[in-house]
Amino acid sequence: MIRTENLCKSYGKFEALKNLNLTVDKGTVYGFIGPNGAGKSTTMQILATLLKPTSGRAWVGNLDVVEQADEVRRIIGYMPDFFGVYDNLTSLEYLEFYAACYGIHKHLRRKIGLELLELVGLAEKQDTYVDSLSRGMKQRLGLARTLVHDPELLILDEPASGLDPRARIEFREILKELRVMGKTIMISSHILPELASLCDVIGVMDQGELVASGSVEEITAHARQGRTLEIRVLGGLEEAKEYLETSPQVLSVHLEQEKILAKVSGDESVQVELLSGLVSRNIPVVRFSETSMNIEDVFLQVTRDSQGGKEHESIAATVE
Numbered sequence: 455m456i457r458t459e460n461l462c463k464s465y466g467k468f469e470a471l472k473n474l475n476l477t478v479d480k481g482t483v484y485g486f487i488g489p490n491g492a493g494k495s496t497t498m499q500i501l502a503t504l505l506k507p508t509s510g511r512a513w514v515g516n517l518d519v520v521e522q523a524d525e526v527r528r529i530i531g532y533m534p535d536f537f538g539v540y541d542n543l544t545s546l547e548y549l550e551f552y553a554a555c556y557g558i559h560k561h562l563r564r565k566i567g568l569e570l571l572e573l574v575g576l577a578e579k580q581d582t583y584v585d586s587l588s589r590g591m592k593q594r595l596g597l598a599r600t601l602v603h604d605p606e607l608l609i610l611d612e613p614a615s616g617l618d619p620r621a622r623i624e625f626r627e628i629l630k631e632l633r634v635m636g637k638t639i640m641i642s643s644h645i646l647p648e649l650a651s652l653c654d655v656i657g658v659m660d661q662g663e664l665v666a667s668g669s670v671e672e673i674t675a676h677a678r679q680g681r682t683l684e685i686r687v688l689g690g691l692e693e694a695k696e697y698l699e700t701s702p703q704v705l706s707v708h709l710e711q712e713k714i715l716a717k718v719s720g721d722e723s724v725q726v727e728l729l730s731g732l733v734s735r736n737i738p739v740v741r742f743s744e745t746s747m748n749i750e751d752v753f754l755q756v757t758r759d760s761q762g763g764k765e766h767e768s769i770a771a772t773v774e
Protein backbone atom coordinates (compact mmCIF):
# COMPACT_ATOMS: atom_id res chain seq x y z
CA MET A 455 0.00 0.00 0.00
CA ILE A 456 2.94 2.32 0.72
CA ARG A 457 6.45 2.11 -0.67
CA THR A 458 9.27 4.57 -0.55
CA GLU A 459 12.52 4.29 -2.42
CA ASN A 460 15.58 6.25 -1.28
CA LEU A 461 13.32 9.05 -0.14
CA CYS A 462 15.24 12.20 0.87
CA LYS A 463 14.06 15.55 2.12
CA SER A 464 16.37 18.42 2.91
CA TYR A 465 15.56 21.79 4.41
CA GLY A 466 18.49 23.87 3.22
CA LYS A 467 21.55 21.89 4.26
CA PHE A 468 19.65 19.93 6.88
CA GLU A 469 18.71 16.40 5.84
CA ALA A 470 15.41 15.56 7.51
CA LEU A 471 15.06 12.26 5.58
CA LYS A 472 18.04 10.23 4.44
CA ASN A 473 17.35 7.52 1.85
CA LEU A 474 14.24 6.22 3.50
CA ASN A 475 13.07 2.84 2.25
CA LEU A 476 9.92 1.55 3.82
CA THR A 477 7.01 -0.65 2.85
CA VAL A 478 3.57 -0.92 4.38
CA ASP A 479 1.40 -3.81 3.23
CA LYS A 480 -2.31 -3.46 2.57
CA GLY A 481 -4.47 -4.06 5.63
CA THR A 482 -1.59 -3.43 8.02
CA VAL A 483 -1.59 -1.13 11.01
CA TYR A 484 1.87 0.40 10.80
CA GLY A 485 3.18 2.20 13.88
CA PHE A 486 5.66 4.87 12.96
CA ILE A 487 7.64 5.83 16.01
CA GLY A 488 10.65 7.92 16.81
CA PRO A 489 11.77 10.79 19.00
CA ASN A 490 10.92 14.41 18.23
CA GLY A 491 12.46 15.58 14.98
CA ALA A 492 13.08 12.03 13.68
CA GLY A 493 11.33 12.76 10.38
CA LYS A 494 7.94 11.10 10.93
CA SER A 495 5.81 14.12 10.02
CA THR A 496 8.01 14.89 7.03
CA THR A 497 7.51 11.34 5.71
CA MET A 498 3.77 11.45 6.32
CA GLN A 499 3.42 14.83 4.63
CA ILE A 500 5.23 13.51 1.56
CA LEU A 501 2.94 10.47 1.47
CA ALA A 502 -0.06 12.76 1.88
CA THR A 503 1.17 14.76 -1.17
CA LEU A 504 1.62 17.92 0.90
CA LEU A 505 5.38 18.07 0.62
CA LYS A 506 7.67 17.22 -2.28
CA PRO A 507 10.68 15.02 -1.66
CA THR A 508 14.11 16.41 -2.51
CA SER A 509 14.93 13.10 -4.20
CA GLY A 510 13.73 9.52 -4.21
CA ARG A 511 10.19 8.33 -4.84
CA ALA A 512 7.13 7.20 -2.93
CA TRP A 513 4.01 5.33 -3.97
CA VAL A 514 0.64 4.92 -2.32
CA GLY A 515 -1.39 2.07 -3.78
CA ASN A 516 0.99 2.03 -6.78
CA LEU A 517 0.35 5.73 -7.43
CA ASP A 518 3.32 8.06 -7.44
CA VAL A 519 2.77 10.71 -4.74
CA VAL A 520 4.31 13.47 -6.87
CA GLU A 521 3.15 12.58 -10.36
CA GLN A 522 -0.31 11.30 -9.42
CA ALA A 523 -1.01 13.46 -6.39
CA ASP A 524 -4.73 13.97 -7.16
CA GLU A 525 -5.40 10.25 -7.41
CA VAL A 526 -3.44 9.64 -4.22
CA ARG A 527 -5.56 12.17 -2.34
CA ARG A 528 -8.71 10.27 -3.26
CA ILE A 529 -7.55 7.10 -1.56
CA ILE A 530 -5.97 8.53 1.59
CA GLY A 531 -7.27 10.18 4.71
CA TYR A 532 -4.65 12.35 6.39
CA MET A 533 -4.87 13.66 9.91
CA PRO A 534 -2.10 16.18 10.67
CA ASP A 535 -0.61 16.59 14.13
CA PHE A 536 -2.27 20.00 14.44
CA PHE A 537 -5.46 20.80 12.64
CA GLY A 538 -7.86 23.66 12.86
CA VAL A 539 -11.52 23.24 13.53
CA TYR A 540 -14.12 25.70 12.38
CA ASP A 541 -16.07 27.78 14.85
CA ASN A 542 -19.79 28.18 14.40
CA LEU A 543 -20.21 24.70 12.97
CA THR A 544 -21.79 21.78 14.75
CA SER A 545 -20.08 18.39 14.62
CA LEU A 546 -22.48 17.18 11.95
CA GLU A 547 -22.15 20.37 9.87
CA TYR A 548 -18.40 20.03 10.10
CA LEU A 549 -18.47 16.55 8.58
CA GLU A 550 -21.04 17.58 5.98
CA PHE A 551 -18.74 20.44 5.01
CA TYR A 552 -15.84 18.05 4.45
CA ALA A 553 -18.04 15.62 2.57
CA ALA A 554 -18.92 18.52 0.25
CA CYS A 555 -15.20 19.28 -0.18
CA TYR A 556 -14.73 15.71 -1.38
CA GLY A 557 -17.53 16.14 -3.90
CA ILE A 558 -19.94 13.78 -2.14
CA HIS A 559 -23.52 14.23 -3.29
CA LYS A 560 -25.68 16.57 -1.18
CA HIS A 561 -28.18 13.83 -0.32
CA LEU A 562 -25.51 11.55 1.05
CA ARG A 563 -23.59 14.01 3.23
CA ARG A 564 -25.89 13.94 6.26
CA LYS A 565 -26.10 10.15 6.23
CA ILE A 566 -22.32 9.79 6.04
CA GLY A 567 -21.85 12.43 8.75
CA LEU A 568 -24.24 10.63 11.11
CA GLU A 569 -22.64 7.24 10.46
CA LEU A 570 -19.20 8.60 11.16
CA LEU A 571 -20.30 10.35 14.34
CA GLU A 572 -21.70 7.02 15.47
CA LEU A 573 -18.42 5.27 14.60
CA VAL A 574 -16.31 7.69 16.64
CA GLY A 575 -18.74 7.76 19.56
CA LEU A 576 -19.98 11.31 19.02
CA ALA A 577 -23.57 10.58 17.95
CA GLU A 578 -24.91 12.53 20.90
CA LYS A 579 -22.79 15.52 19.98
CA GLN A 580 -24.12 16.01 16.46
CA ASP A 581 -25.60 19.41 17.33
CA THR A 582 -22.77 20.51 19.61
CA TYR A 583 -20.54 23.28 18.31
CA VAL A 584 -17.10 21.98 17.42
CA ASP A 585 -15.27 24.56 19.52
CA SER A 586 -17.04 23.40 22.66
CA LEU A 587 -15.94 19.75 22.28
CA SER A 588 -13.20 18.41 24.56
CA ARG A 589 -9.76 17.76 23.08
CA GLY A 590 -10.40 14.01 22.94
CA MET A 591 -13.72 14.59 21.17
CA LYS A 592 -12.09 16.99 18.71
CA GLN A 593 -9.48 14.35 17.91
CA ARG A 594 -12.21 11.78 17.29
CA LEU A 595 -14.07 14.26 15.10
CA GLY A 596 -10.80 14.88 13.26
CA LEU A 597 -10.54 11.15 12.66
CA ALA A 598 -14.13 11.06 11.38
CA ARG A 599 -13.21 13.89 9.03
CA THR A 600 -10.43 11.81 7.46
CA LEU A 601 -13.00 9.09 6.73
CA VAL A 602 -15.70 11.02 4.85
CA HIS A 603 -14.56 9.80 1.43
CA ASP A 604 -14.02 6.22 2.67
CA PRO A 605 -10.25 6.15 2.00
CA GLU A 606 -8.28 2.91 1.82
CA LEU A 607 -5.32 4.33 3.72
CA LEU A 608 -5.29 6.47 6.84
CA ILE A 609 -2.20 8.51 7.65
CA LEU A 610 -2.53 9.71 11.22
CA ASP A 611 0.18 11.97 12.60
CA GLU A 612 0.31 11.70 16.41
CA PRO A 613 -3.48 11.48 16.75
CA ALA A 614 -3.35 10.64 20.44
CA SER A 615 -1.00 13.38 21.57
CA GLY A 616 -2.40 15.50 24.33
CA LEU A 617 -5.14 13.02 25.19
CA ASP A 618 -5.67 11.72 28.70
CA PRO A 619 -5.34 7.95 29.25
CA ARG A 620 -9.06 7.33 28.95
CA ALA A 621 -9.35 9.30 25.71
CA ARG A 622 -6.32 7.43 24.36
CA ILE A 623 -8.01 4.10 25.05
CA GLU A 624 -11.22 5.28 23.37
CA PHE A 625 -9.22 6.43 20.37
CA ARG A 626 -7.41 3.11 20.19
CA GLU A 627 -10.71 1.24 20.24
CA ILE A 628 -11.91 3.22 17.23
CA LEU A 629 -8.70 2.43 15.36
CA LYS A 630 -9.23 -1.24 16.12
CA GLU A 631 -12.66 -1.02 14.52
CA LEU A 632 -11.17 0.63 11.45
CA ARG A 633 -8.64 -2.13 11.22
CA VAL A 634 -11.44 -4.70 11.27
CA MET A 635 -13.04 -2.73 8.44
CA GLY A 636 -9.87 -3.48 6.43
CA LYS A 637 -8.30 -0.04 6.38
CA THR A 638 -4.54 0.27 6.11
CA ILE A 639 -3.39 2.62 8.87
CA MET A 640 -0.10 4.41 9.32
CA ILE A 641 0.01 6.05 12.72
CA SER A 642 2.84 7.96 14.33
CA SER A 643 3.76 8.52 17.92
CA HIS A 644 6.86 9.17 19.93
CA ILE A 645 5.59 6.74 22.54
CA LEU A 646 6.05 3.08 21.66
CA PRO A 647 3.74 1.59 24.33
CA GLU A 648 0.91 3.66 22.91
CA LEU A 649 1.19 1.78 19.62
CA ALA A 650 2.54 -1.60 20.65
CA SER A 651 -0.81 -3.23 21.33
CA LEU A 652 -2.43 -1.85 18.21
CA CYS A 653 0.10 -2.26 15.43
CA ASP A 654 1.06 -5.25 13.31
CA VAL A 655 4.34 -3.67 12.30
CA ILE A 656 6.45 -0.97 13.90
CA GLY A 657 8.96 1.21 12.07
CA VAL A 658 11.39 3.13 14.25
CA MET A 659 12.73 6.39 12.83
CA ASP A 660 15.69 8.29 14.18
CA GLN A 661 17.48 11.25 12.65
CA GLY A 662 15.86 10.81 9.27
CA GLU A 663 16.53 7.08 8.99
CA LEU A 664 14.53 3.93 9.57
CA VAL A 665 16.61 2.25 12.27
CA ALA A 666 14.42 -0.79 12.91
CA SER A 667 11.26 -2.32 11.58
CA GLY A 668 9.29 -5.46 12.22
CA SER A 669 6.74 -6.78 14.67
CA VAL A 670 6.96 -5.59 18.25
CA GLU A 671 8.45 -8.99 19.12
CA GLU A 672 11.10 -8.71 16.42
CA ILE A 673 12.11 -5.24 17.49
CA THR A 674 12.27 -6.33 21.10
CA ALA A 675 14.48 -9.27 20.13
CA HIS A 676 16.73 -6.93 18.13
CA ALA A 677 17.12 -4.58 21.11
CA ARG A 678 17.85 -7.49 23.43
CA GLN A 679 20.86 -8.66 21.47
CA GLY A 680 22.88 -6.91 24.13
CA ARG A 681 21.44 -8.40 27.33
CA THR A 682 21.94 -6.93 30.77
CA LEU A 683 22.67 -9.20 33.69
CA GLU A 684 22.02 -8.29 37.28
CA ILE A 685 24.46 -9.96 39.62
CA ARG A 686 24.54 -9.83 43.42
CA VAL A 687 27.36 -11.19 45.49
CA LEU A 688 27.76 -11.54 49.24
CA GLY A 689 31.45 -10.63 49.07
CA GLY A 690 34.24 -10.11 46.56
CA LEU A 691 32.42 -7.37 44.71
CA GLU A 692 35.62 -5.83 43.29
CA GLU A 693 36.99 -9.22 42.26
CA ALA A 694 33.73 -10.08 40.50
CA LYS A 695 33.75 -6.74 38.73
CA GLU A 696 37.35 -7.23 37.61
CA TYR A 697 36.62 -10.72 36.28
CA LEU A 698 33.61 -9.50 34.31
CA GLU A 699 35.49 -6.53 32.89
CA THR A 700 38.17 -8.78 31.48
CA SER A 701 35.69 -11.21 29.86
CA PRO A 702 35.49 -10.58 26.10
CA GLN A 703 31.70 -11.05 25.92
CA VAL A 704 31.06 -8.38 28.54
CA LEU A 705 30.47 -5.01 26.89
CA SER A 706 30.21 -2.88 30.03
CA VAL A 707 30.01 -3.22 33.79
CA HIS A 708 28.30 -0.83 36.20
CA LEU A 709 28.04 -0.94 39.94
CA GLU A 710 24.70 0.11 41.31
CA GLN A 711 24.55 0.01 45.10
CA GLU A 712 25.28 -3.61 45.97
CA LYS A 713 24.63 -5.06 42.55
CA ILE A 714 26.57 -5.38 39.35
CA LEU A 715 24.90 -4.64 36.04
CA ALA A 716 26.81 -6.25 33.20
CA LYS A 717 25.89 -5.78 29.57
CA VAL A 718 26.82 -8.88 27.59
CA SER A 719 26.75 -9.96 23.97
CA GLY A 720 25.89 -13.45 22.77
CA ASP A 721 23.30 -15.98 23.80
CA GLU A 722 22.53 -17.80 27.04
CA SER A 723 25.67 -19.94 26.88
CA VAL A 724 27.64 -16.78 27.68
CA GLN A 725 25.66 -16.43 30.90
CA VAL A 726 26.50 -20.01 31.86
CA GLU A 727 30.17 -19.32 31.24
CA LEU A 728 30.19 -16.12 33.29
CA LEU A 729 28.36 -17.70 36.21
CA SER A 730 30.74 -20.65 36.36
CA GLY A 731 33.67 -18.20 36.09
CA LEU A 732 32.43 -16.33 39.15
CA VAL A 733 31.72 -19.50 41.13
CA SER A 734 35.10 -21.04 40.28
CA ARG A 735 36.71 -17.90 41.76
CA ASN A 736 34.84 -18.62 44.99
CA ILE A 737 32.76 -15.48 44.70
CA PRO A 738 29.52 -16.01 46.66
CA VAL A 739 26.89 -15.29 44.01
CA VAL A 740 23.35 -14.94 45.40
CA ARG A 741 21.63 -13.58 42.36
CA PHE A 742 22.38 -13.93 38.68
CA SER A 743 19.57 -12.98 36.33
CA GLU A 744 18.81 -11.23 33.12
CA THR A 745 17.01 -7.92 33.58
CA SER A 746 13.77 -7.47 31.77
CA MET A 747 13.18 -4.73 29.27
CA ASN A 748 9.91 -2.97 29.05
CA ILE A 749 8.70 -1.61 25.77
CA GLU A 750 9.95 1.91 26.50
CA ASP A 751 13.42 0.59 27.18
CA VAL A 752 13.36 -1.22 23.88
CA PHE A 753 12.61 2.05 22.13
CA LEU A 754 15.42 3.86 23.94
CA GLN A 755 17.78 1.03 23.15
CA VAL A 756 16.99 0.95 19.44
CA THR A 757 17.28 4.71 18.96
CA ARG A 758 20.42 4.89 21.11
CA ASP A 759 22.05 2.10 19.11
CA SER A 760 21.39 4.08 15.95
CA GLN A 761 23.37 6.98 17.37
CA GLY A 762 26.55 4.98 17.51
CA GLY A 763 26.27 2.71 20.49
CA LYS A 764 25.91 5.34 23.16
CA GLU A 765 24.13 2.73 25.22
CA HIS A 766 27.22 2.42 27.35
CA GLU A 767 26.45 5.78 28.91
CA SER A 768 23.55 4.32 30.79
CA ILE A 769 21.71 1.08 31.06
CA ALA A 770 18.27 1.23 29.60
CA ALA A 771 16.97 -2.01 31.00
CA THR A 772 14.80 -1.88 34.04
CA VAL A 773 15.26 -4.22 36.92
CA GLU A 774 12.14 -5.84 38.15
Ligand SMILES: Nc1ncnc2c1ncn2[C@@H]1O[C@H](COP(=O)(O)OP(=O)(O)OP(=O)(O)O)[C@@H](O)[C@H]1O
Pocket residue numbers: 465468470488489490491492493494495496497535644
Ligand atom coordinates in the same frame (compact mmCIF):
# COMPACT_ATOMS: atom_id res chain seq x y z
N1 LIG B 1 9.84 23.53 7.23
C1 LIG B 1 10.96 23.15 7.84
N2 LIG B 1 12.10 23.87 7.75
C2 LIG B 1 13.24 23.47 8.33
N3 LIG B 1 13.37 22.33 9.05
C3 LIG B 1 12.27 21.58 9.18
C4 LIG B 1 11.02 21.93 8.58
N4 LIG B 1 10.11 20.97 8.89
C5 LIG B 1 10.77 20.05 9.63
N5 LIG B 1 12.06 20.42 9.81
C6 LIG B 1 13.08 19.66 10.56
O1 LIG B 1 13.13 18.35 10.04
C7 LIG B 1 13.33 17.41 11.10
C8 LIG B 1 12.23 16.37 11.05
O2 LIG B 1 11.02 16.97 11.42
P1 LIG B 1 9.65 16.17 11.54
O3 LIG B 1 8.58 17.15 11.90
O4 LIG B 1 9.46 15.36 10.33
O5 LIG B 1 9.96 15.21 12.77
P2 LIG B 1 8.97 14.31 13.62
O6 LIG B 1 9.60 12.97 13.74
O7 LIG B 1 7.61 14.36 13.06
O8 LIG B 1 9.01 15.01 15.03
P3 LIG B 1 7.83 15.29 16.11
O9 LIG B 1 7.64 14.00 16.83
O10 LIG B 1 8.45 16.32 16.97
O11 LIG B 1 6.63 15.78 15.36
C9 LIG B 1 13.36 18.22 12.39
O12 LIG B 1 14.69 18.43 12.78
C10 LIG B 1 12.70 19.52 12.01
O13 LIG B 1 13.23 20.59 12.78
